[in-house]
Amino acid sequence: MYLLYSFRLALQSLWREKWINLLSVLTIAAGLFMITLTLFVVYNIDLATKRLPARFSVMLYLNDGLSEQETGSIIAQLKKNNAVEQARYIAKDKALEELKGVLKNADYILEGIDENPLPASIEIKLKKESVNIASVKKFAAEIKKIKSIAEVEYGEQFLNSIHSIKGMAKAGSLSLIIIMSAGVIFVCYSTIKIAFYRRKEEIETFKLLGATRGFIRAPFVIEGSVLGMFGGIASMAAALAFYHVLFYKVTATIPILKILVFPFETFPALPIVGLLLGIGGAVIALGRIRFS
Amino acid sequence: MIHFSNVTKFYERQAAIKNITFSVEKGEMIFMTGPSGAGKSTLLKIIYLSEKPDEGSVTIAEWDLSKLKESSIPFLRRNIGVVFQDFRLLDNRNVFDNVAIALRIRGMLDSEIQDWVMEILKMVNLRHKADSFPQALSGGEQQRVVIARAIVGEPTILLADEPTGNLDPDTAAGITRLFKEINARGTTVVIATHNRELYRNTGRRVFRIDSGNIVGEEIG
Numbered sequence: 001m002y003l004l005y006s007f008r009l010a011l012q013s014l015w016r017e018k019w020i021n022l023l024s025v026l027t028i029a030a031g032l033f034m035i036t037l038t039l040f041v042v043y044n045i046d047l048a049t050k051r052l053p054a055r056f057s058v059m060l061y062l063n064d065g066l067s068e069q070e071t072g073s074i075i076a077q078l079k080k081n082n083a084v085e086q087a088r089y090i091a092k093d094k095a096l097e098e099l100k101g102v103l104k105n106a107d108y109i110l111e112g113i114d115e116n117p118l119p120a121s122i123e124i125k126l127k128k129e130s131v132n133i134a135s136v137k138k139f140a141a142e143i144k145k146i147k148s149i150a151e152v153e154y155g156e157q158f159l160n161s162i163h164s165i166k167g168m169a170k171a172g173s174l175s176l177i178i179i180m181s182a183g184v185i186f187v188c189y190s191t192i193k194i195a196f197y198r199r200k201e202e203i204e205t206f207k208l209l210g211a212t213r214g215f216i217r218a219p220f221v222i223e224g225s226v227l228g229m230f231g232g233i234a235s236m237a238a239a240l241a242f243y244h245v246l247f248y249k250v251t252a253t254i255p256i257l258k259i260l261v262f263p264f265e266t267f268p269a270l271p272i273v274g275l276l277l278g279i280g281g282a283v284i285a286l287g288r289i290r291f292s
Numbered sequence: 293m294i295h296f297s298n299v300t301k302f303y304e305r306q307a308a309i310k311n312i313t314f315s316v317e318k319g320e321m322i323f324m325t326g327p328s329g330a331g332k333s334t335l336l337k338i339i340y341l342s343e344k345p346d347e348g349s350v351t352i353a354e355w356d357l358s359k360l361k362e363s364s365i366p367f368l369r370r371n372i373g374v375v376f377q378d379f380r381l382l383d384n385r386n387v388f389d390n391v392a393i394a395l396r397i398r399g400m401l402d403s404e405i406q407d408w409v410m411e412i413l414k415m416v417n418l419r420h421k422a423d424s425f426p427q428a429l430s431g432g433e434q435q436r437v438v439i440a441r442a443i444v445g446e447p448t449i450l451l452a453d454e455p456t457g458n459l460d461p462d463t464a465a466g467i468t469r470l471f472k473e474i475n476a477r478g479t480t481v482v483i484a485t486h487n488r489e490l491y492r493n494t495g496r497r498v499f500r501i502d503s504g505n506i507v508g509e510e511i512g
C-alpha cells in the first residue's frame with residue numbers, strides 16, 4: 001500500500017510550511033475553543049432549567065367551608081392525575097402561620113385582622129416531564145373543572161421566560177456552532193488548497209506516471225486531518241486552562257460561579273472533531289481529480 | 293500494440309494531427325521524425341493519454357481509448373513509460389527518489405524498491421549519483437534519470453520525446469544504445485526525434501511527419 005508513503009509526503013509538507021501550518025492550527029484551535037465555550041454555556045443553561053421543575057409548583061385555592069371529606073376526595077382525585085408528583089394540603093391556619101413566618105418582624109401588618117383571610121390551598125408538585133407550558137396549561141384546565149376549586153395559580157410568566165431562554169440559547173448556540181465549524185473547515189480548506197497549488201507540478205507528474213486519485217489525495221487528506229487534530233488538541237489545552245482559571249481563580253472572588261458545571265466529557269472529542277473537520281476541508285479543497 | 297486509425301487532434305481550430313493511421317507491433321522499435329511543430333509530441337501525448345483525439349480511434353495494448361473509464365487511466369499509464377521532452381524531474385527529490393516514485397505510485401514498499409531502483413540506476417550508469425539532486429546533474433545525466441524512471445516499472449511500451457534534444461553526439465549515442473537494450477528485452481519503443489543520427493543505420497521503421505500528416509515511411 002502507498003499510505004505509508006502518503007504519510008511521509010504529508011509530514012514533509014507540514015514541516016516545510018510549519019509556520020503557516022502553525023497559524024492554521026491556532027485558528028482551528030480558536031474556532032474549536034469557541035465551540036467548547038458555547039457548549040459550556042448551553043450545558044449550564046440546560047442544567048439550570050432542569051433543576052427548576054423541582055421548585056415549580058401549581059397552587060390550588062379552595063373555597064371556604066369544605067369538609068375534610070371533600071378536601072380528601074379532591075386530593076385523591078389530584079393524585080390520580082398522571083402529571084402529579086406530590087400534592088400537599090395547606091389548611092387555612094397553616095397558611096396564616098406560614099405567612100407570619102415569612103413576614104417575621106413585620107407581622108404587625110396582620111394585627112387587627114380577626115378572621116383568617118387566607119384560603120386553604122393545595123400545593124402541587126408536577127412530575128419533571130410535565131413542567132412545560134403545554135402540559136401545565138392542559139393540567140390547569142383539567143383541574144379547574146373540579147368542583148370547589150376557587151382558583152388555580154402557577155408561574156405562567158416564569159414558565160414562558162424559561163421556555164424562551166432555552167429556545168434562544170438553543171438557536172444561538174446552534175448557529176454559533178455551525179458558523180464556527182464552517183470557519184474551521186474553511187481554514188483547513190484554504191491551507192490544503194494552497195498546499196495543493198504549491199505541488200501542482202509534482203501532482204501533474206504523478207498523474208502521468210500512473211498515480212491513482214487515492215495516491216494523489218491521500219497526503220492532503222492526511223495533512224488536513226493532522227491540522228484539524230492538532231487544532232483540537234490545542235483547543236483542549238485552552239479549554240483546560242479556561243476551566244482552571246474559572247474554577248480556581250475567578251470563583252475565589254465570585255463564589256456563585258461554583259454552581260457552573262464543566263462538561264469534561266466533551267474534551268476528548270475535540271481532537272476527533274478537529275480531525276473530521278480537517279478531513280472535510282481537505283476533501284472539499286481537492287475536489288474532483290481529473291486525468292485528462 | 294499501438295493502433296491509430298484516422299486520428300485527428302485539434303488545438304483550438306488548428307489540426308496538430310490530421311487523419312493519421314499507423315500501427316506499431318509488439319516488441320518493435322520505431323521512430324517518428326519531422327520538423328519542429330510537425331505533431332510528433334502531440335502523437336505521443338495521445339498515446340500516454342495526456343491529450344484526447346478529436347476524431348478516429350486509438351487502441352493501446354488492447355485498450356480502446358474511447359471506451360476507457362477515467363479511473364482506469366492510471367492503470368493504463370503504468371504500462372507506458374514516458375521520457376518527457378521537458379524531463380518532469382522533481383527538483384526537491386534526489387535521483388533515487390525521482391526513479392523510486394514510479395514504484396511508490398504503484399504501492400510498492402521501500403524494502404521492495406531499494407534494490408530494484410539501484411539495479412536500474414546501474415543500467416543507466418548513474419548508481420554513483422543516487423543521492424544527487426537533478427540541478428546538480430548534466431543534461432545527459434538528467435536524461436538518463438528520466439529514462440530510468442520510465443523503465444523502472446517495466447512498462448510494455450516506452451515513449452521518448454526528443455531524448456537527445458540538447459545532448460552532444462557521444463552522449464546521444466549512449467542514449468540510443470540504452471533504448472536498443474531496453475527494446476531487446478521486449479519493450480515496444482517509440483522515439484520522436486528530429487535528429488537523423490538517432491535512427492540512421494538502425495534498420496528500424498521511421499515515420500516521417502509533416503504538418504500533422506504521415507508523409508513517408510522508410511527504414512533507417
Ligand SMILES: Nc1ncnc2c1ncn2[C@@H]1O[C@H](COP(=O)(O)OP(=O)(O)O)[C@@H](O)[C@H]1O
Binds near residue numbers: 308335
Ligand atoms: N497545448 C497546445 N495548444 C495549442 N497548440 C498546440 C499545443 N501543443 C502543440 N500545439 C501546436 O500543435 C502543433 C504540433 O505541435 P507538437 O506536437 O508539439 O509538434 P512537434 O513535437 O513535432 O514539434 C504545433 O503547431 C504546435 O504549435
Ligand SMILES: [Mg+2]
Binds near residue numbers: 329332453454
Ligand atoms: Mg515536440
